[in-house]
Amino acid sequence: MTLTGPAPHFRSLYRQSIPGSRINEDGLGLLGHCAWIVDGATGLSTEQLTKGGSDAAWLTEAIDKTLEKLVDGGRQGADLLPALEGEVHRVFEAATAHLPGRHIHHAPSACLGLVEARASGGAIRLQGFFLGDVVALVPTGQGIVRWTDERSKPFERKTLAALEAGGHEPGRMPEAVRRQILENRASLNQPDGYWVVSPSQPFAGRELRFEAQVAAGSVIALATDGFMRLVDVFGAYTDHSLHAALTEGRGDDLIEELRALERGDSLSGAYPRVKMHDDATVLVIAAETSG
Numbered sequence: 026m027t028l029t030g031p032a033p034h035f036r037s038l039y040r041q042s043i044p045g046s047r048i049n050e051d052g053l054g055l056l057g058h059c060a061w062i063v064d065g066a067t068g069l070s071t072e073q074l075t076k077g078g079s080d081a082a083w084l085t086e087a088i089d090k091t092l093e094k095l096v097d098g099g100r101q102g103a104d105l106l107p108a109l110e111g112e113v114h115r116v117f118e119a120a121t122a123h124l125p126g127r128h129i130h131h132a133p134s135a136c137l138g139l140v141e142a143r144a145s146g147g148a149i150r151l152q153g154f155f156l157g158d159v160v161a162l163v164p165t166g167q168g169i170v171r172w173t174d175e176r177s178k179p180f181e182r183k184t185l186a187a188l189e190a191g192g193h194e195p196g197r198m199p200e201a202v203r204r205q206i207l208e209n210r211a212s213l214n215q216p217d218g219y220w221v222v223s224p225s226q227p228f229a230g231r232e233l234r235f236e237a238q239v240a241a242g243s244v245i246a247l248a249t250d251g252f253m254r255l256v257d258v259f260g261a262y263t264d265h266s267l268h269a270a271l272t273e274g275r276g277d278d279l280i281e282e283l284r285a286l287e288r289g290d291s292l293s294g295a296y297p298r299v300k301m302h303d304d305a306t307v308l309v310i311a312a313e314t315s316g
Contacts, residue, residue, distance in 0.1 A: 117224030251303030
């Protein structure tokens, strides 16, 4: 397809990222025609491998900085993830060069949702590249469509099944849950498993790709699963009503409502989840064109 018309870009309408505990392991970014959301997960090593606030926070920052550099340098579309893989692997090896051996299953990982706007006649062609269960809510002719990667869902269900009946104390991970997470990690970036950004294993080319034609001015929301609890855990919103609330500028109210719902079920009994509070991040953008 030949792309014509003014160069599209994203304009930030709202952004917020709040930690679920002491360290925020989420990230977000916006530069020109690209926007992204990141949800980091620290490995289960008994020692920290990097010098970040946590290994996941270190990886999230590395992804953010690398994507900014790549987009600013003119990288586009399918070329971004191979370049990201090479750079993230390089900086991780440098950061862990003092450690003996390889730490593949103890290394941090991260879910990534990347959207890109390209000109397509009088409209904007939106492309999405997703690894893991971060979400984009995209307005299309068929309504609000969710872009996400659900290949990790079978493993998440196993983790939830390992939770003790009646919930658990805030801040305490039941041993059965920890064992299940360790078992799940063996399937990370494996053919029959799930795929995420990893600093120690290949991931480029395994992302799920999405595409939609959107009108100039369309509002797109990117969010981590911690924010999407409003839909997926508590059922307080649908994708459509959540997108509408964000479009109306109610982002701060939604964050407050999320935390109130979590506090109201502090033992995670009525709404099973490993963490009472998770990092919650949302980025609301408008796809626009300029002459």
